[in-house]
Amino acid sequence: MADHAYVTLATNDSYAKGALVLGSSLQKNTSKKLVVLITPQVSESMRRVLDKVYDVVRVVDVLDSEDSAHLALMERPELGVTLTKLHCWTLTEYTKCVFMDADTVVLQNIDDLFEREELSAAPDPGWPDCFNSGVFVYRPSIETHNQLLQLATDQGSFDGGDQGLLNSFFSTWATKDIHKHLPFIYNLSSISIYSYLPAFKAFGADAKVVHFLGKVKPWNYTYDGKTRTVKGDAHDQILTHPEFLNLWWDIYTSRILPLLTEHGVVKDVATGLKALSGLVCSLAYSCRFCKEEEVTEAVSQMSIGAAEAAPPPPPSVSSEERRERWEQGQVDYMGADSYENIKKKLDAYLQ
Numbered sequence: 001m002a003d004h005a006y007v008t009l010a011t012n013d014s015y016a017k018g019a020l021v022l023g024s025s026l027q028k029n030t031s032k033k034l035v036v037l038i039t040p041q042v043s044e045s046m047r048r049v050l051d052k053v054y055d056v057v058r059v060v061d062v063l064d065s066e067d068s069a070h071l072a073l074m075e076r077p078e079l080g081v082t083l084t085k086l087h088c089w090t091l092t093e094y095t096k097c098v099f100m101d102a103d104t105v106v107l108q109n110i111d112d113l114f115e116r117e118e119l120s121a122a123p124d125p126g127w128p129d130c131f132n133s134g135v136f137v138y139r140p141s142i143e144t145h146n147q148l149l150q151l152a153t154d155q156g157s158f159d160g161g162d163q164g165l166l167n168s169f170f171s172t173w174a175t176k177d178i179h180k181h182l183p184f185i186y187n188l189s190s191i192s193i194y195s196y197l198p199a200f201k202a203f204g205a206d207a208k209v210v211h212f213l214g215k216v217k218p219w220n221y222t223y224d225g226k227t228r229t230v231k232g233d234a235h236d237q238i239l240t241h242p243e244f245l246n247l248w249w250d251i252y253t254s255r256i257l258p259l260l261t262e263h264g265v266v267k268d269v270a271t272g273l274k275a276l277s278g279l280v281c282s283l284a285y286s287c288r289f290c291k292e293e294e295v296t297e298a299v300s301q302m303s304i305g306a307a308e309a310a311p312p313p314p315p316s317v318s319s320e321e322r323r324e325r326w327e328q329g330q331v332d333y334m335g336a337d338s339y340e341n342i343k344k345k346l347d348a349y350l351q
Contacts, residue, residue: 003095004114005033005055007088008102011062012039013265016046017219018102020256021248023053025106032111033094037087049259060087063152083152085162089138089145101134103212105248110186110208113137119170120180122187124163125213129174133163134211135187189213190244210244218248225253 006026010016019036026034035056038047050057063083088099098113100106113120118138121131138144148169157164167173173180188207191214193200212218222231230245260266 001095001114002033003093005035005091005094005097006030007035007037007091007097007099009037009085009088009099010039010042010050010102011084012041013043013046014217014219015102016042016050017252017256017260018217020049020053020259021218021251022100022102022104022106023050024251024255027053029106029109030111032114035091035094035097037084039084043265045263045265048263049256049265052259058091060084060090063087083157083162083165085133086145086148086152086165089140089148090142091140092142094140096137096139099133099136099138100209101211103217104134104187105210105212105244105251106208107210107247108208113182113186116182117180119166119173120182121173122182122184125189125192130163130167131170131173131181132187132189132211132213133166134213135182135209136166137182185209187211210247212244212248218245218252221245221249223249223253 008019008022010019016038023034023036026032033056034054035058036050036054037058037060038050039060039062041062042050047057061084063086085099088097091097096114096118098110114137116137119131119136121133121136124130124132148165151169152165155168158168185203185207186209188204188210190210190212193204218230223229224231228246228250230242230249257266
């Protein structure tokens, strides 16, 4: 139906990349309308790319709980801005929508969700009497939107984010109507697989939506395009079953990266690394990226949150440690080994 839509939210360029992968996975599995809500923090170049994947790209104001006390309990201060998600209820041109977080990816058709009523959602793996707000069915309504804002003003959210607020508002979800409980396969938490591995082995093949819960998102890892494997810290539970991460990166590299390159989102970094590849090797000791194709490959391995505000500088490392990292292919493209820093060293060297 034309008045049905899938909706997501991107509050910065990194989450916009997640939204692009989600949108691409939806395009492959549905003919429904795709809508992305974005905040002013999303760059203009990224908006143009989103416009290639989504039918509607709508700018909304940021809503932030600024509830540091409750957010601190989860050690997730960044979740305050998730209240911006409440804007999805203002999309009244649609009669029913499915909201999906930008850190989800669709594995197969889920249009049957539109047969469900508001508020249908899957249980949260951390507290199953609460639903997880990463995927839910809802009916856009200005009245509901205003009531949610009023509740946020009067009582706040018990977790400081949208999930606590929505569970308080739709407080009968756990007990009233089992038909509003979505099976876990519609919102399979990638980090919960570790806690109940037998169930994953029995039912995981039926998964319809994978949700990359937790602090570490797919775009925080690096991807080796040659071996088509994801690299991350050994202690990350999310790597227990890397097939989902590999799928995310396969979509990103095959369908999204060309769009980002076409619209100049990654062009400057790639061009700079290619042009300076020879001198970079001499300045960075005996690095393994001596061939142009390897430099191009290195671009696909870089962190993809570059458009965001730069994080605090990492602890300094000795020249010997840095050399070892280069030889192992662990190049800090967003930090000490960024294009800008390399250019500064080249300028100083040439002078």
